[in-house]
Structures are given as C-alpha cells and as structure tokens.
Amino acid sequence: MTDNNENKIKPKFRFTKKDIKKQNSFIYQIKRAISLGFIFLNLVKKSK
Amino acid sequence: MAKILIAGSGFAGHYGALILNDILKNKGTHEITVITPNTTFNYLPSLVWVGVNKMKAEKTQFNLKKIYDKVNINFKHAFIKEVHPDNNFVIIEPSDIDSDVKNLNNKHSGKMLSENANGKQHSTNGKAYNENANINKPNNINSANIGEANQNKIEYDFLLMATGPKLNFEATENLNPEFGYNNSICTPHHAMDTAKNYLALIERMKKGDKAKIFVGTGHGTATCQGAAFEYIANIHYDLVERKLRDRAEITWLSNEPKLGDFGMDGVEVRKESLIYTSEMMAEGVFNYCDIKYQIRSHVHKIDDKKIYTENIDGEFKELDCNFAMLLPPFTGNSIKWIGKNGEDIKEKICNPAGFIKVDAAYGKSYEELDGPDWPKTYQTQLYKNIFAAGINFAPPGPLSKPNKSPNGTTISPAPPRTGYTAELSGKAAALNIADMVEGKEPSHNASMADTPGLCVASMKEGFFNGLAGTIAVYPVARNRKEYPEYGRNLDYSVAEVGKAGGWYKVGLHYSFLYKLQAKPGWKIIP
Numbered sequence: 001m002t003d004n005n006e007n008k009i010k011p012k013f014r015f016t017k018k019d020i021k022k023q024n025s026f027i028y029q030i031k032r033a034i035s036l037g038f039i040f041l042n043l044v045k046k047s048k
Numbered sequence: 049m050a051k052i053l054i055a056g057s058g059f060a061g062h063y064g065a066l067i068l069n070d071i072l073k074n075k076g077t078h079e080i081t082v083i084t085p086n087t088t089f090n091y092l093p094s095l096v097w098v099g100v101n102k103m104k105a106e107k108t109q110f111n112l113k114k115i116y117d118k119v120n121i122n123f124k125h126a127f128i129k130e131v132h133p134d135n136n137f138v139i140i141e142p143s144d145i146d147s148d149v150k151n152l153n154n155k156h157s158g159k160m161l162s163e164n165a166n167g168k169q170h171s172t173n174g175k176a177y178n179e180n181a182n183i184n185k186p187n188n189i190n191s192a193n194i195g196e197a198n199q200n201k202i203e204y205d206f207l208l209m210a211t212g213p214k215l216n217f218e219a220t221e222n223l224n225p226e227f228g229y230n231n232s233i234c235t236p237h238h239a240m241d242t243a244k245n246y247l248a249l250i251e252r253m254k255k256g257d258k259a260k261i262f263v264g265t266g267h268g269t270a271t272c273q274g275a276a277f278e279y280i281a282n283i284h285y286d287l288v289e290r291k292l293r294d295r296a297e298i299t300w301l302s303n304e305p306k307l308g309d310f311g312m313d314g315v316e317v318r319k320e321s322l323i324y325t326s327e328m329m330a331e332g333v334f335n336y337c338d339i340k341y342q343i344r345s346h347v348h349k350i351d352d353k354k355i356y357t358e359n360i361d362g363e364f365k366e367l368d369c370n371f372a373m374l375l376p377p378f379t380g381n382s383i384k385w386i387g388k389n390g391e392d393i394k395e396k397i398c399n400p401a402g403f404i405k406v407d408a409a410y411g412k413s414y415e416e417l418d419g420p421d422w423p424k425t426y427q428t429q430l431y432k433n434i435f436a437a438g439i440n441f442a443p444p445g446p447l448s449k450p451n452k453s454p455n456g457t458t459i460s461p462a463p464p465r466t467g468y469t470a471e472l473s474g475k476a477a478a479l480n481i482a483d484m485v486e487g488k489e490p491s492h493n494a495s496m497a498d499t500p501g502l503c504v505a506s507m508k509e510g511f512f513n514g515l516a517g518t519i520a521v522y523p524v525a526r527n528r529k530e531y532p533e534y535g536r537n538l539d540y541s542v543a544e545v546g547k548a549g550g551w552y553k554v555g556l557h558y559s560f561l562y563k564l565q566a567k568p569g570w571k572i573i574p
C-alpha cells in the first residue's frame with residue numbers, strides 16, 4: 001500500500017531469523033541494556 | 049526579590065519550576081508561581097498503554113498542588129488569558145478543570161458509549177475535556193475590563209511560557225474524538241476513551257467481525273509519529289495475545305517522507321562498516337508484524353466509514369476504516385499578547401502557527417537551515433525577561449524534508465519537541481532565568497542541535513515480555529557545521545528493537561514520575 005515509486009521498486013527490509021532471535025534473547029538483551037545504558041549516560045552528560 | 053511566573057505544568061514548565069526553585073531557594077527571597085489549568089502532571093509517554101487498556105490512567109499522573117506545597121512554589125489553578133509584556137503582568141481566569149482521572153465520574157457524569165449506524169463506538173459525553181482547554185475557552189477578559197479582573201492580574205519580573213500546544217483537531221474535518229470517528233492518546237481522558245472504544249472493537253472481533261485499523265497522523269503537518277508508532281505496535285501485539293490478529297488489517301498512515309522518519313529526518317546508525325537506518329527498523333517491524341503502510345499522506349477528512357487522504361503525488365484515496373487513532377497537528381494557544389497601548393502584538397511575538405519566537409534564526413529555507421540556527425537560551429528577543437520552552441517555542445524550520453502535493457497541500461511533519469527535548473529546554477530556560485535574577489546574561493544552552501534525542505517506543509507492554517524500539521540520536525537537529533557527513537555523531541546513534549528497550553521504557557516511566565514529584569534524590573536523576 002506504499003504510495004511512492006521508490007518504495008515499490010526497492011526490496012523491502014526484513015528482520016532475519018537471527019534478528020528476531022536476538023530481540024527476544026534475554027542474555028543478548030541484558031548485554032544490549034548495559035551498552036544502551038552507557039550510551040544514554042554519555043548522551044545525558046552531553047545535555048548538561 | 050524576583051517574581052517568576054511559569055505558565056504550564058508539562059515537562060518544560062513543571063521541571064523548569066522545580067529546577068528554578070532548587071537553584072534560587074538559598075539565594076534570597078524569590079517568588080515562583082506556576083499557572084496551569086490542570087490539577088495534575090500528566091506523564092503522556094505512558095498513555096500509549098492506557099489506550100490499549102494495559103495501564104490505568106491514574107498511574108500516569110500526580111497532583112501538582114501537593115508537590116508545589118512541599119517545595120514552596122505557588123500554584124495558580126488558572127488559564128492565562130493575556131500577557132502584557134511591556135507592563136510585566138498577565139491576566140488569568142480561574143480554571144474549573146479537574147484533570148485528575150480519579151474524579152472522572154464527577155467530570156464526565158452522564159457519559160456513555162453508544163454505537164452509530166456503522167457499529168462503531170463513539171463517545172457522547174456532553175462536556176469535552178481538554179487539558180489544553182485554555183485555548184478552547186472563550187476569551188472573555190480583555191483590556192477593556194481589566195479593572196473588573198484586577199484580582200486576576202499577576203505581575204512578574206520573569207515569565208516562562210511553557211503551556212504546551214493546542215491539539216488542533218479542527219485542522220482536519222471530524223478528527224476531533226468528540227465526533228466519534230477518530231481516537232486519540234494525547235490526554236489521559238482521550239486515552240481512556242480510546243481504550244473503551246478499542247475494547248468494544250475487540251468484542252466485535254471476538255464475534256467474528258473483521259476490522260480495518262489505521263494509526264498514524266491525521267494531518268500533513270502533524271508530529272509525534274513516535275507515539276503513534278508505539279500505539280500501532282502495541283495494538284498488533286495485543287491482538288496477537290488475544291489470538292485476534294488474523295481478523296485485523298492494520299495500516300500505518302503517516303505524513304512522513306519516509307518510514308522511520310519520526311519527524312526528525314530519521315536516524316542513521318553505524319554497524320561495523322554498514323549504515324543502518326531507522327527506515328530499515330520501521331520497515332522491518334512493519335513487515336514482521338504484517339502492518340501495511342501509506343506514508344507521505346495528508347488526511348482531509350474522516351467519517352464513520354472512511355478516511356479521505358491525499359498523497360504527495362496529489363492522488364486522493366478513500367480508505368475503509370473501522371478504528372482510527374490519528375494524531376492531530378499542534379498549534380500555539382490563543383493567549384492574547386497586548387502592547388503598552390492596548391494593541392494586539394501577537395504577530396511580533398509568535399510565528400503564524402502561534403508558537404513563541406525565541407533566539408533562533410528564523411526565515412531560512414530547509415536547505416539553508418543548520419544547527420547553529422536553532423535556539424539556545426529560549427529567550428524571546430523582544431522581551432528579554434520572557435522565555436518560551438517545550439512545544440511553546442517556535443522552531444526555525446522543520447527537521448524532516450518539507451513537501452507539497454501538486455494540489456498545494458503541505459505534507460511536512462513538524463519537528464518533535466516533546467518529552468526529553470521539552471524537559472531540556474525548560475531546564476535551560478529556568479537556569480537562564482536564574483542567571484538573570486543574579487544579574488548575569490543567560491548562559492545555558494539547550495539547542496536541539498547540541499542536545500540528544502531519546503525515544504524509547506514501546507511495542508509491547510510488560511517487563512518480562514515487553515519489547516520496544518529504542519532510538520537515540522545526537523544531536524536531534526542535524527548540525528552539518530559540526531558533523532559534516534550526517535549532521536550527527538553516529539557514535540551515539542541507536543535504532544533497534546528488543547527487550548532492552550522495553551525494560552528502559554518501564555524504568556523511564558517510574559524514574560520520571562519519581563523525579564518530577566521531587567522525591568528524595570530527584571536531582572540526581574537525569
């Protein structure tokens with residue numbers, strides 16, 4: 001239902017099975033939460 | 049002694065008041081007054097959960113007066129009707145709004161849900177509730193009867209305007225939820241009504257009905273696509289949980305120039321040697337969730353059966369619809385600005401949309417606009433003792449590429465200035481007022497071209513089963529002078545989906561509500 005030509009011809013981006021597995025994996029997501037925490041802290045420091 | 053007035057009690061106004069009070073409490077006797085038509089602070093980012101009946105609305109609010117009494121800030125439950133900047137006073141009118149949803153039965157007495165001919169739920173409450181009602185109420189106080197309203201005259205030395213926007217539902221025919229064709233999660237009461245309508249839809253689907261659901265923006269210039277993105281994903285996962293997903297066709301309807309734009313020109317993320325974008329993230333989510341999408345679209349009208357759209361190519365479409373949650377555009381509110389001779393000076397103070405002009409470089413084209421053009425101190429240039437923060441300040445231009453259809457319809461998302469961005473601008477304005485109280489020049493900068501944007505978009509509620517799209521970007525407004533390649537520092541960019549974001553979303557809900565209630569240690573929470 002996209003209404004622009006660019007989207008009609010380009011291949012659609014899809015999550016791979018590996019992406020979905022990562023999104024739902026507790027261990028991987030705990031690691032991501034720690035990484036995101038550091039990124040957020042750095043960003044907060046930049047906004048001071 | 050300085051008299052400081054803060055108009056509004058959202059992220060910018062309320063947090064600005066707390067910061068200012070904390071800084072000035074040991075620096076002489078200063079008087080801080082917050083004027084707001086609301087009785088509660090409303091944590092709007094969590095209303096997405098209220099709108100799918102996963103959270104009670106009362107968990108998103110707290111009573112303002114209790115907090116202000118605790119920290120010695122004056123609280124005026126009132127609308128600002130006029131500002132007289134040459135004479136340093138405002139005219140207020142007492143508010144009769146009780147925004148506390150616990151008192152809903154009193155405010156919405158006689159409210160009921162009924163079905164129209166299409167079997168679609170719509171609200172028939174007689175009295176519209178609107179947190180931004182100051183812009184919708186008749187302005188019955190003017191300069192001619194100031195004498196009568198002297199008790200409503202409040203003088204100030206410094207004024208921080210942070211009243212938030214008008215939810216301009218009137219820009220699109222029948223978009224206002226009061227008409228019963230559209231839903232909204234913009235206020236606690238809207239979100240509660242939306243939950244009722246959503247649950248009624250669920251009941252019909254359980255009986256075998258199929259539903260066409262549209263979520264997104266209800267106008268070519270609307271913003272807050274992130275909130276709509278959260279809502280559509282929450283609806284998808286809720287229907288999956290209820291085993292009803294196969295009975296719904298869900299469509300993302302938006303004014304964005306590209307998927308994942310979110311009104312801020314999208315996000316690029318460096319992953320090893322590749323550049324991954326928020327467009328890919330949104331497309332991945334929509335394809336995985338089987339959500340259709342129509343972007344680059346303006347909504348002209350909505351009725352009980354259809355949504356009438358026009359896309360960037362000028363094509364008009366009529367989309368069959370059973371349930372819609374389309375966000376309205378924002379405009380400035382209808383506060384009058386009166387000059388020293390009683391003349392209307394609003395045009396000097398505000399841009400055509402009614403937002404207050406501050407220290408930005410206005411008038412540049414999208415192509416010319418760059419980071420240094422965005423406001424830094426949020427001080428108005430005509431009146432140095434007046435500041436505007438949050439959604440109230442006029443941005444110098446859009447962040448997303450503006451477009452017009454061949455028919456002349458503007459399809460250009462407005463820049464988002466809500467949530468964390470609003471809080472940062474409110475804090476900077478408060479700190480700059482503190483500077484001026486101490487006889488210094490404003491020195492605090494919270495330019496959107498120098499501060500980060502953080503958006504954790506819930507997709508599925510819950511701590512263990514939750515899921516969210518996490519978007520972080522630095523800075524929000526592209527600053528090509530500083531970062532020539534992308535206008536942003538990609539070392540801080542994030543665009544990903546996962547449980548980690550879901551945990552942060554829950555954490556943000558509780559930490560923000562804790563901080564904004566000025567509970568012990570609130571100052572160390574960023």
